[in-house]
Amino acid sequence: MAPLLAPSLLAADFGNLQFETERLAASAADWLHFDVMDGRFVPNISFGIPVLQAVHRHAKQPIDVHLMIEEPQHYLSAFRDAGAANITVHYEACPHLHRVVQQIRQLGCRAGVALNPHTPVSVLEDIAPDLDLVLIMSVNPGFGGQAFIPNTLRKVAALKELLVDCGSEALIEIDGGVTLDNAQALVDAGADALVAGSFVFSSPDPVATLAQMRQQLTASAEQQDFR
Numbered sequence: 001m002a003p004l005l006a007p008s009l010l011a012a013d014f015g016n017l018q019f020e021t022e023r024l025a026a027s028a029a030d031w032l033h034f035d036v037m038d039g040r041f042v043p044n045i046s047f048g049i050p051v052l053q054a055v056h057r058h059a060k061q062p063i064d065v066h067l068m069i070e071e072p073q074h075y076l077s078a079f080r081d082a083g084a085a086n087i088t089v090h091y092e093a094c095p096h097l098h099r100v101v102q103q104i105r106q107l108g109c110r111a112g113v114a115l116n117p118h119t120p121v122s123v124l125e126d127i128a129p130d131l132d133l134v135l136i137m138s139v140n141p142g143f144g145g146q147a148f149i150p151n152t153l154r155k156v157a158a159l160k161e162l163l164v165d166c167g168s169e170a171l172i173e174i175d176g177g178v179t180l181d182n183a184q185a186l187v188d189a190g191a192d193a194l195v196a197g198s199f200v201f202s203s204p205d206p207v208a209t210l211a212q213m214r215q216q217l218t219a220s221a222e223q224q225d226f227r
């Protein structure tokens with residue numbers, strides 16, 4: 001199966017978000033990835049609820065909200081009301097993770113949990129069947145444009161095994177440093193969704209770059225189905 005593609009608006013032109021959202025509407029993007037940073041959980045501040053509302057007005061794809069914030073439980077319904085389809089919180093930010101995941105699902109959103117690079121996938125053993133999404137950070141969260149951490153490939157394979165073993169249908173999403181150089185290896189390891197920020201938006205034509213990702217990853221999936 002070819003993976004879902006989720007361009008990260010963190011790398012888009014913030015002065016022109018209507019244009020960026022509208023051009024992605026006619027692209028190969030499956031989701032729009034929306035990174036929220038609070039300057040506390042991560043050492044950076046990005047954007048929040050009013051910006052999500054504005055993006056949602058022009059978006060055609062579901063919006064995949066990644067909350068890199070402390071105490072996310074206080075903001076879940078506000079993000080849902082602003083247009084979030086998926087809400088992912090960090091394992092490291094939630095002492096009562098099971099309750100937060102239940103709250104996200106009760107709001108009618110897909111519930112995701114993100115893991116920082118140092119957090120082993122084994123921490124999800126008891127909650128995996130309750131998740132719709134696991135987001136593996138393949139860079140340290142807080143900034144776009146960082147280099148992919150190679151150990152992510154081993155981690156994705158371990159997560160895939162854990163999900164299969166416990167009968168979880170959660171999707172595996174990878175976030176950080178994703179390019180066409182590592183995308184196929186990530187899919188081969190078990191990734192279902194790829195977030196790409198700078199690779200897409202630093203290219204001369206982001207829509208064409210997404211089309212190229214879609215084309216290469218689909219061709220490879222078809223070859224594997226044929227075998």
Ligand SMILES: O=C(CO)[C@H](O)[C@H](O)COP(=O)(O)O
Nearest residue numbers: 141142144145176177197198
């Ligand atoms: O969550 C993030 C940073 O915390 C970004 O979504 C991620 O880094 C994607 O950007 P890039 O593809 O430029 O690495």
